[in-house]
Amino acid sequence: MDRRSFLAASAALAAAPGSPAAGPASEELPFRQIHLDFHTSEWIPDVGADFRAEEFLRTLQDARVNSINVFAKCHHGYAYYDTRIAAKHPALKTDLLGEMVRVLKPAGIRVNYYYSLVWDVLQARRHPEWLQRERDGKTIGGPPTDQWPWLCMNTPYLDHVVRENEEILSRYPVDGSWFDILKQPPDGCFCQWCVEDRRKLGLLDTPEDLFRHNKLVARRVEDRLFQLTRKHVPGGAVFFNSRIIIGVRDELDVFSHIEIESLPTGGWGYTHFQQRVRYMRTLGKDVVGMTGRFHKSWGDFGGLKNQAALDYECLNFLANGVKVCVGDQLHPRGRLDPVTYRRIGRTYRKVEALEPWARGVRALTDLGVVSAAATNPERATNKIPTVDQGFTNLLLELHHQFDVLDADSDLSRYPVVIVPDEIRPVERLVRRLRDYVAAGGALLVSDRALLDPQTGQFALDLGVEYQGPGRYAQSYLLLKPEWFPAIDDQPYFLYQRGSAITARPGTETLATYGYPYFDRSPAKFSSHKQTPLGQRSPDPLITRRGKIIYIANPFFTSYALDGYGVQKQVVAALLERLLARPRVRTNLPSTAQIQVLEQPREKRVIAHVLYYPLTRRAPDLDIIEEPGLLTDVEISVRLEARPRAAYAIPSRAKIPFEFTSGYAACRLPRVEGHAAVCFES
Numbered sequence: 001m002d003r004r005s006f007l008a009a010s011a012a013l014a015a016a017p018g019s020p021a022a023g024p025a026s027e028e029l030p031f032r033q034i035h036l037d038f039h040t041s042e043w044i045p046d047v048g049a050d051f052r053a054e055e056f057l058r059t060l061q062d063a064r065v066n067s068i069n070v071f072a073k074c075h076h077g078y079a080y081y082d083t084r085i086a087a088k089h090p091a092l093k094t095d096l097l098g099e100m101v102r103v104l105k106p107a108g109i110r111v112n113y114y115y116s117l118v119w120d121v122l123q124a125r126r127h128p129e130w131l132q133r134e135r136d137g138k139t140i141g142g143p144p145t146d147q148w149p150w151l152c153m154n155t156p157y158l159d160h161v162v163r164e165n166e167e168i169l170s171r172y173p174v175d176g177s178w179f180d181i182l183k184q185p186p187d188g189c190f191c192q193w194c195v196e197d198r199r200k201l202g203l204l205d206t207p208e209d210l211f212r213h214n215k216l217v218a219r220r221v222e223d224r225l226f227q228l229t230r231k232h233v234p235g236g237a238v239f240f241n242s243r244i245i246i247g248v249r250d251e252l253d254v255f256s257h258i259e260i261e262s263l264p265t266g267g268w269g270y271t272h273f274q275q276r277v278r279y280m281r282t283l284g285k286d287v288v289g290m291t292g293r294f295h296k297s298w299g300d301f302g303g304l305k306n307q308a309a310l311d312y313e314c315l316n317f318l319a320n321g322v323k324v325c326v327g328d329q330l331h332p333r334g335r336l337d338p339v340t341y342r343r344i345g346r347t348y349r350k351v352e353a354l355e356p357w358a359r360g361v362r363a364l365t366d367l368g369v370v371s372a373a374a375t376n377p378e379r380a381t382n383k384i385p386t387v388d389q390g391f392t393n394l395l396l397e398l399h400h401q402f403d404v405l406d407a408d409s410d411l412s413r414y415p416v417v418i419v420p421d422e423i424r425p426v427e428r429l430v431r432r433l434r435d436y437v438a439a440g441g442a443l444l445v446s447d448r449a450l451l452d453p454q455t456g457q458f459a460l461d462l463g464v465e466y467q468g469p470g471r472y473a474q475s476y477l478l479l480k481p482e483w484f485p486a487i488d489d490q491p492y493f494l495y496q497r498g499s500a501i502t503a504r505p506g507t508e509t510l511a512t513y514g515y516p517y518f519d520r521s522p523a524k525f526s527s528h529k530q531t532p533l534g535q536r537s538p539d540p541l542i543t544r545r546g547k548i549i550y551i552a553n554p555f556f557t558s559y560a561l562d563g564y565g566v567q568k569q570v571v572a573a574l575l576e577r578l579l580a581r582p583r584v585r586t587n588l589p590s591t592a593q594i595q596v597l598e599q600p601r602e603k604r605v606i607a608h609v610l611y612y613p614l615t616r617r618a619p620d621l622d623i624i625e626e627p628g629l630l631t632d633v634e635i636s637v638r639l640e641a642r643p644r645a646a647y648a649i650p651s652r653a654k655i656p657f658e659f660t661s662g663y664a665a666c667r668l669p670r671v672e673g674h675a676a677v678c679f680e681s
């Protein structure tokens with residue numbers, strides 16, 4: 001161990017949980033966070049009766065937690081602190097927030113307070129006029145249902161919120177604020193204030209103007225609460241949840257950092273985080289990944305996640321270069337569950353051991369992929385668009401290193417940019433793509449991406465002319481074997497309809513259409529499913545012109561809907577042509593992941609391998625029960641120069657490697673769940 005890495009390692013070991021991160025990266029957020037929910041009905045007695053401040057602190061310290069979001073006001077609308085203006089929970093006798101802050105701060109655990117914005121049951125009952133309203137006047141959520149009511153932030157409720165937060169911030173020495181549920185209905189709010197506001201601003205009820213107005217309302221809230229927090233806590237944390245969609249870029253000046261709430265078994269699914277982090281980490285802010293300790297989702301009392309799943313989710317945050325947060329909910333009586341925190345502690349010890357190699361890192365990526373949410377506003381929600389789901393899984397399974405882009409992303413960082421299926425030709429994106437191609441960048445474009453509805457042609461010269469939807473709804477893919485030598489030569493069915501194109505002179509055809517005898521219909525059908533291949537046509541399906549490859553089929557959407565492996569093989573073969581020297585080559589199976597990070601200050605490149613196979617064991621649940629075991633894993637990582645050393649982290653056990661043609665190649669005899677190799681130069 002050299003002096004520098006010895007110092008880094010011993011600093012990490014010496015750091016007590018919660019002590020400010022040692023070394024020059026101390027401005028980074030803490031790595032081991034808890035988000036502690038507490039939404040407690042007025043019908044529950046003895047709130048906080050079992051809370052003991054010292055025991056609370058000890059439980060967190062034993063679990064190696066060094067930052068926590070604790071609750072000031074919950075979705076029920078109750079305050080858990082001493083207040084002159086807010087509604088303290090009727091069954092709470094102590095000042096819970098005050099007690100938590102009192103013991104956590106001196107122990108060096110960072111404390112942000114949680115405050116629920118749009119969801120507030122109590123205010124919804126007191127002020128039904130503040131509720132968000134649909135076009136027909138119907139309120140969203142709330143009575144008579146048991147769903148959280150949506151209050152509109154464009155009503156006098158905002159002044160009330162600001163007053164309450166002023167009181168919290170002036171009374172408690174917190175490190176920052178954490179605001180939950182800041183959203184307006186995507187179809188616009190039609191409460192009296194919003195209607196009047198839009199009239200004054202000259203905004204119409206069109207989708208574009210409603211989107212603009214929603215943004216404006218959110219922005220006013222963010223500006224006031226950001227300034228208020230920073231007035232009391234200079235440089236403190238300020239975060240607004242529910243805003244972290246593709247398109248948040250223009251709000252980020254009032255965010256201290258980004259948090260990706262993503263509970264894989266709580267409705268988000270395992271792909272959600274993979275797509276989001278690859279976008280959010282490009283925006284220049286510190287990022288936190290947040291999962292939950294629950295078997296399912298928030299509020300799942302008595303539901304506890306498997307240890308292996310918690311390990312995977314948290315180590316995957318690190319492998320993607322972001323901080324780790326686990327969501328929990330405190331029992332109303334106020335005692336943290338010891339079993340939950342033993343489980344979190346086991347995971348957080350692993351995280352802590354890896355931290356010296358996780359500070360100041362950034363992902364090393366080859367590919368940039370434009371998200372459908374970047375140009376299709378209706379896709380810009382907390383959900384992952386189907387096409388994004390498809391390319392995320394496909395590229396992960398191929399072990400490609402990629403980022404997700406919006407229309408304002410810097411393309412020059414990527415040797416290859418993918419523009420999948422349905423990306424609309426918004427002007428600023430087309431301009432960037434044109435410059436990118438002119439500068440020698442390679443493009444993979446599919447189906448209707450960049451198709452201009454005005455002209456009926458592609459907004460960029462792809463070497464083909466668009467002729468309309470595919471001639472048949474049910475067609476076959478005929479690959480030219482010389483282009484796809486690794487794929488068995490046979491007609492492959494296309495489960496989704498694509499586009500008809502003609503190739504311009506000078507454009508090569510890499511695959512053509514096969515057509516059925518006829519399309520299946522009530523009038524004419526054969527057998528159970530699609531009609532067999534009846535005719536091999538010369539009509540182009542995959543083309544290449546210079547460094548631009550075009551696929552006339554929604555391959556990525558189809559991969560999400562149909563999971564057909566040959567589509568992945570085809571994309572793999574095409575990317576091999578466009579990307580001669582990928583960052584990683586490996587023999588890992590498609591169910592394993594590999595992420596490559598660089599730690600520039602320490603002159604290190606780190607490759608994380610994760611193998612935690614998941615299986616679908618309930619209609620909407622993918623379960624990880626134990627780590628998977630791999631033997632003889634081969635990894636080659638492209639590096640600028642021969643590294644001085646390669647070793648496993650955190651053990652620092654030396655790993656033999658060879659360096660040829662710019663690749664450092666090594667073999668890991670055994671990987672159980674997670675392994676990481678550090679190449680040090």
Ligand SMILES: [Zn+2]
Binds near residue numbers: 190192
């Ligand atoms: Zn409104």
